[in-house]
Each structure stands twice: as C-alpha cells, then as structure tokens.
Amino acid sequence: MTTTILYRVLLVVVHLTISLKELLAVICCRMMKLLTSGVGDGEPRSVPAIKHEASRRLKRLPVHLGIVVVEEDLHVVDIVKIVAWSMAVGISYITIYDYKGWCKKNKATILRVLEEQKEKMETNGQNKTKCSTVNNSNGVINPLTGGGDCQRQKPKLQIVGPEDGRQHLISVARHLSHQVLNCEIKNDDIAVPFVDAVIRGNDLDPDPDLVMKFGAVNSLLGFLPWQTRLTEIISLPTHHRIDFASFLTALDQFGYTEQRYGK
C-alpha cells in the first residue's frame, strides 16, 4: 500500500514537472513576442500586408484548412480572426468545427463577426471592397474578398458539427442500404470512389489538407473522419487571443510536410 502511494506521488511529480516546463515555455514565448514584435501583433492587419508576409514566408498553402476547436470556451472573435487571416493569405476552402456543434448552431453570429473583421482589415489597408455572402441550404457561405477585385478570390467557408462526421456516414449507410434493397445499385458498387461521391453530395470541395487544432486536447473529437484520411494535423495551444505570428508559424510548418500517398 505504501509503495502504491509512493508510485502515485512520483507520477504526480512527473506530471507537475512537465506542466511547469510547458508553462515556462509559454511565458518565454510570450515575452519573446512582446520584445521582438511589440504590441498589435494580434490586431487586424490589412489584406495586402497579410498577403505580403505570407508570400515572403510560406513555402506553400493548404487548399482546404480545417479549424478544429477542441476547447470548451469558444471565442467567436478569435475564431473569426483565424478565418479572416486564412482568406487573406489565399486559402480557398475553410471549415470550422467544434465538438459540441456550437459554431454550427451560431453560424449567423460567426458570419456577422466575420463581416466586421473583414471591414476592419479593409479599413486598415484602405481597400474598400464590396463583399457579399451567399448562403445556401447546406449552410455553406461563399464570401467574396480580396483587394479591389471581388472576383479574384472566392474562398468558401463551411461550418460543421459532430452530425457531419460519423452521423453523416450512418445516414449514407442507410441510404445505400435502401438503394441496394430497391436494386438501384448492387452491393459491390459500395466501394471507396462511389461512397466518396455520395458523401460529398453536390460539393466538389477537396478534403482538408491541413487541420489546425486549437486546444490542449490531443484528439480531433469527431471531426469529419472520412475526409481526414490524409490531413496534416498541427496543434496550437489555444485560439484565445491567437496572434497572426502563431497562425503563420503553423502554416509554415505545413509547408514542410510531404505526402507520399503510400509510395
């Protein structure tokens, strides 16, 4: 019994030591940022300034970014900042996910704050553009953004919840069973390319090639299992008061990944 307690105490000491080390690392990092980049690093920047910094630093961009928030406490303003930066650097598809489905339920709030964020960024760059958002029945938004030309980039934003992951696969399984029962398809037709097309429906969006996971939990907590087969997963400690430098560092890390596709 005494030895059991001793082992438990030692394990707690190990975990406390690791926590202390992580805390010191966070403090050092923040101090370095304050000393090197000064105040205002997390403030909205202009779209041209963001593009310039991204093109200077980044090797390549993801086509589709998944913003997966595994924290309990969601800050809409910070999530929206990440979306706005993603659009500004030129990422074509962005998906937001949180494991409780809060973002999907509060889509209108997120869109409203996103418009405000984009206006701030445009005001900073003195590039006033007319931008519009188009909602479709799937909750997918097609905002227009960029420079003086709204047609130049059309990043697509979607907000998903847990029901779009496993539960959607179950709906697909039921639908395919129904089709087989009614002889609309054969059982052998249920193979990867066919199922992939059914899952996507009318969307021709590519799978996320990068997920930025925000939060201390090292799990995707149900984010689109089918679509994440080749997704690079980069973890950031939190989305709270996220600064542009951290966002850019994560994108930079993505630039060095190399897909071999099994070869």
Added chain:
Amino acid sequence: MSWIRENKRSLIHDFCVRVLKSGPIPSHVAIIMDGNRRFARKNNFDRAVGHLRGFDKLAEALEWCWDLGITEVTIYAFSIENFKRSQEEVDCLMELMRKKFAQLMEEKELIEKYSVCFRVLGDWNRLPLDIQQMIAKSVAMTRNNNRAFLNICISYTSQDEICYAMRNLAEGVSLGIIDESDISESLFEKCLYTKKSAPPDLLIRTSGEVRLSDFLLWQSSYSVLSFVRVLWPEFSRWHLYSAVIFYQRNYNAVQKARTSMPTDQSQPDTDCHPVQKLSEQTAVNEPGAGKDCNRQELQAQRQERIGKFLLYLEQKDDDRIDRPLQSQDNRDDAAYNQQ
C-alpha cells in the same frame, strides 16, 4: 527475431512501469510504424533491412506494451496504397510477411503460453493466395486466446473498411435480416474489421509525420493522437513511456469531451419504419387498437433482428477464415490424387 519476447525487465524499467501504472494506462494502443525506409537510407542499408528492423522493433514494442498492461495493440503493417510501391519492394514486403507468419506458426507454444490472439484486418483478397492461407491459419490457431490481442492491418485502408461495413449492412437489409432503421453508430462499429475491439485509447505515429494516412479514421475519432519524432526502428521504451504520459495528460480532457458529446442521434426511438409496420399490423389484427405502439416491443424486435444479424456476420467471418484453408486443403488433395 521472435514474435514473443521473454526478456526480464531491468530494475529501472520495472520501476518506471510501476510508476506509470499508478495512473491511467491505455487498454488499446494503435501504432503507425512509420520510418523504416528513412531509417534504411540514414544508415545506408537496403530497404529490406529497414523493414526487417521494423519488424524486430514491433516484437520489442509488443513486449513493452504488455509489460505496461496494454492488452491490445493494432498496427498498420501494409496499406492498400502500398501496392503502388515498386514491384521489388512489394515483393520484399510479401516475402517478409511469409517468413513472419511461418515463424508465428512455429511459435505456437509460446503464443499459447501468453494467450495472444492474432487478428489480421484488411482486404485479404488483394494478397497472394499463399499469404492468405498463412494468415487464415494464424488467425484460426489463435482465435480463442484472450489475454493479449494483436491486430495487424494488412491490405487495409480505413475508407475501404468503412465501405466494407456499409456493404455488410446493405446485405443485411437486402436479406431482410435487419431494417434500414436499425443502422446506428453502434451497429456500424460491429460491421468494421475491428468489431471485436474497443476503440484505441491512444494512437502513436512515428517518424514525425502528423497525419493518419487512412488508418482507423472512424475508430480514432476520439483517441489521443501522439505524433513522435523518431523513426520506427529507433523507437525505444522511453518513447513508449512518453506516449503513455502524454495519454495520461490528455485522459481527463478526452473523457470529459466524450461524456459531453451528443449521444448517438442516428437512431431515434421513434423510427418511422418499425412504428408504421407495427401500427399497420395492429390495425389489421385489432381494428379498434388504433395507432398505439408499444415502444418496448419495438426495441425488443430491433434487438432480436440485430442479434440475428451479428450471428450472420460472425458466420461470414468464420467463412472468411476457412475459405483460404479449404482452398489449400483442396490443392493438397488434388496433389495427392495426382500422385
């Protein structure tokens, strides 16, 4: 190197294991053993040597896992995508499989001693027939063992597995064993290759890559993901200990997230098909009964259908194992008769 190692732990490792085991230990660990070829390049070896070292490391890692009380390990040995590699490398990997499964058959006593159950998950039909037969023999030989479990994913991708589960369900519906509305997340999981396993608590990928590469996409949705910057043949006990500590640091948060998840919404109690059927039947038999439905009766009927379906699947699995063995017996008989 043998599949099962019986090395005595050093005092320091014994001590570390005892300390770690005073906290939560994952019951099921999945491993993407990445980095064999890079290891070979780094050390100027042939790729074949890299893969051999990778297998040796697997045997070591299994011993370390079992020391820690991790009773189930699932490994990603060969993806369907790996068939795209050069014919030379694919042949080399197939040859390694032949040797290792043959070795497994020779170590029957040791495997029985530790009651290790070997399962091979994947689309066996894509493999050479002799390897299918060896796999079938190994799986049949160890199927009743129950102290430790090793799931080897060969000719596997997760999307292929998900389609396999969907085909099973569609077959069940078209044969009238289950109803379309019986399909739920829990039933779906019982149609996957991993039907006999709980989801992995921890998934480790070596070599520094930070993706799942089509491995256990469904099953690892709520697993702790540990991406380790070490090539698989260089993976050490200390890396495993670190991964377990990493798991422990995430344990409470993942448990909390899991309990706060919305429950399986894919199968509401008031599915229209069984309710309608029972209502219609009640109206025919007892015209005055109206549309009153007995929910408990519906659920009991559902459970009965699912029970029959699971027995059907079990029989299919047994056939899947027996078919390659029968094929070998037929070939042996034909060869004997020719003599």
